[in-house]
Each structure stands twice: as structure tokens, then as C-alpha cells.
Amino acid sequence: MKTVVWVNGRLVGESEGTLSALDHGITVGDGAFETCTLVGGDVFALTRHVARLRRSLQGLGLDLTPDDEARVRAGVEAVRAAAGAVDGRLRITVTSGVGPMGSGRAPSSFTVVVAAQAGVMAAEGRSVRSPWTRNERSAVVGLKTTSYAENVVALADAVARGGDEALLANTRGELCEGTGSNVFVEVGGELLTPPLDSGCLAGITRELALEWGTEAGLPVREAVLPFAVLDQVTAGEAHLVVTSSGRNVQPVTWLDGVPVAAGPLSLAARELFDRLHRERLDP
Incomplete structure (x- = not known):
């Protein structure tokens, strides 16, 4: 087409x-x-x-x-x-x-x-830590604007290093978001995503993953996460998910050149979203 x-x-x-x-x-x-x-x-x-x-x-x-x-x-x-x-x-x-x-x-x-x-969504993703940060005090923080040059540069850098998404910290050193996605970390038996005051976009998929996960009894919530939590992912002590309209709930299985496993909560969240987004067209 x-x-x-x-x-x-x-x-x-x-x-x-x-x-x-x-x-x-x-x-x-x-x-x-x-x-x-x-x-x-x-x-x-x-x-x-x-x-x-x-x-x-x-x-x-x-x-x-x-x-x-x-x-x-x-x-x-x-x-x-x-x-x-x-x-x-x-x-x-x-x-x-x-x-x-x-x-x-x-x-x-x-x-x-x-x-x-x-288009067809990929079941798994490959992410790279970006050397640039998201400004949580920007005049356009949280707005989905067409001023996308920062994201274009960060994503091009990630692609050059073998990834399909770049993950950004904010200026406080907290995990924030991807260039076109939100991020969840499965750690300590919970699936955690940065709060909106981290500077991340209020993603629709993120919002529904929180709502539907809670409804289904999954331990999913907002939490401030240090950017260094990604070290736990590459060490195999945590798991990573990115969410967006182009990805739905997508476990990350490669981070900064290191193969990493999808976690059980991450897979459960993906399965839940894949089912419900076809059953509930306009939630």
C-alpha cells in the first residue's frame, strides 16, 4: 500500500x-x-x-x-x-x-x-543509551510538537550504533523516555515507568499500559528511576520495555550491544496490550 x-x-x-x-x-x-x-x-x-x-x-x-x-x-x-x-x-x-x-x-x-x-510492529526492540538529555524544564516539555530535530539526531546516533531507539535521561540524571517512546523497567517484581514530571511525553500507549495493567492485576506504576537502572538491565538484573503507537508494548532484547532477556511481566504486559487494543478500539 x-x-x-x-x-x-x-x-x-x-x-x-x-x-x-x-x-x-x-x-x-x-x-x-x-x-x-x-x-x-x-x-x-x-x-x-x-x-x-x-x-x-x-x-x-x-x-x-x-x-x-x-x-x-x-x-x-x-x-x-x-x-x-x-x-x-x-x-x-x-x-x-x-x-x-x-x-x-x-x-x-x-x-x-x-x-x-x-506496517507491521516488531515484537522486540534494540535500544541505545543516548549521550544527550531531555530538558524537563523546556518550554515545550510534554508537548508532541513538530520540532523534532533533537529526536532525529538522537535516533540517527542510535541507528548508527545498531539500535532502533535511543533512551534519554533528563537533566537530573533520571530515566526519562525514548525519542519516540516511553520506557518501562521491570525491576524488583514491578513494572515501573518514569512519572510525567521527569519530562517525558504523556504517551497514549503508556497511559493505557498503566490502566490496563492495573485492571488486570499486574504490578505496574510510576516511579522515579535513575538512568543508571539501565546498568541493571545489561547485567540481567532488570528488564526493559518501550511503548508507543508504533510499537505497542515492546520488550527490549538488546541494549548498548548487549543481548538482554525479556522479563515475565514485560511479556505479560505485551500480551495484554496486544489483545485489548483489538478488543477496545476507542478506550
Whole structure:
């Protein structure tokens, strides 16, 4: 399946020119986005994703009006219908629209882009500790913005070292998140994930893993974790999981060049999420 793309009200070709060269999403990364899982052509957890999109835009000083949200949902429906009954990913991008070449904004209507492509999630992941940190006091902390250069650089470094995700500490030396994922550590008989004040994104998969895990009786909760807890993973004393819409709940079986085992709680959480995300389409 080719990528299906919808821009501001119409389906377009993958390489068709559709955005202004002065769109602030291109010139300064002034926008927000969501990546949703496609399950047999249906969009998983769309209500939660749209709510987080609204929060990210508000954090940027932009308000998603009911009419704007209707445009987003119209784009999602058009792309979903064109993509057909596939498993994969659907991305919603909203920018502040056309603006000046500097950082200042001019009044403009939002640019809305929705795109989808088929894909298969890997059952296991390979992670690398990043030499860079996440700033938990950033002006855009916790917002899923299109200003993604830090993540691009960190992920490219991880890929060059044999990984498919980079794990970042925050400036306090605590475990924070991946470039496009949240992280859980199975240690001491519990599955632990950093709290939101660590600077990590409030991931939808993270949120549901906590909710569904608790519901199923798994010992899963938030906890402050030192970045050095990853030494316990490579030593075989703990286990690692990353979560995202592109991964679901994915045990890590290779960390910094060291093969590591998936833990029993990690595997149970993966099995639970894999089952429930197909049974509960919009939790």
C-alpha cells in the first residue's frame, strides 16, 4: 500500500506539492502531531489522540476550535477509508499555517495533514543509551510538537550504533523516555515507568499500559528511576520495555550491544496490550 495523504480538505499524491513554503510547520516547526495505530483499517484510541493534540496545541498557544477538530476528523475519515482494512499507522499533523520567516506568528488558519501507511510492529526492540538529555524544564516539555530535530539526531546516533531507539535521561540524571517512546523497567517484581514530571511525553500507549495493567492485576506504576537502572538491565538484573503507537508494548532484547532477556511481566504486559487494543478500539 502506498502512503495515503490528505491535506486541507483533499486527498493528494505522496510527492504532490501542497504546502506553502512559508508554512510555519516547515520554517520553524510550529505545530503538533499525533501518530495513531491502524487496526484493520480502524483508528485506535482516536479520542485520546485528538485530546492530546488539543493539549499540545494549547501548550504552543494555539487553540483547536470545534471547526478545526471537525477538519481533523474529516481528514482522518477520508484517509482511513482510502487506506482500507490495513494494520499500520496514521499520522495527524496540525501547524499554525502560513507565517513570516521569523519565529513570530501572523494570523492564519491551521494547516491540517493526515497520512497513513501499512506496517507491521516488531515484537522486540534494540535500544541505545543516548549521550544527550531531555530538558524537563523546556518550554515545550510534554508537548508532541513538530520540532523534532533533537529526536532525529538522537535516533540517527542510535541507528548508527545498531539500535532502533535511543533512551534519554533528563537533566537530573533520571530515566526519562525514548525519542519516540516511553520506557518501562521491570525491576524488583514491578513494572515501573518514569512519572510525567521527569519530562517525558504523556504517551497514549503508556497511559493505557498503566490502566490496563492495573485492571488486570499486574504490578505496574510510576516511579522515579535513575538512568543508571539501565546498568541493571545489561547485567540481567532488570528488564526493559518501550511503548508507543508504533510499537505497542515492546520488550527490549538488546541494549548498548548487549543481548538482554525479556522479563515475565514485560511479556505479560505485551500480551495484554496486544489483545485489548483489538478488543477496545476507542478506550
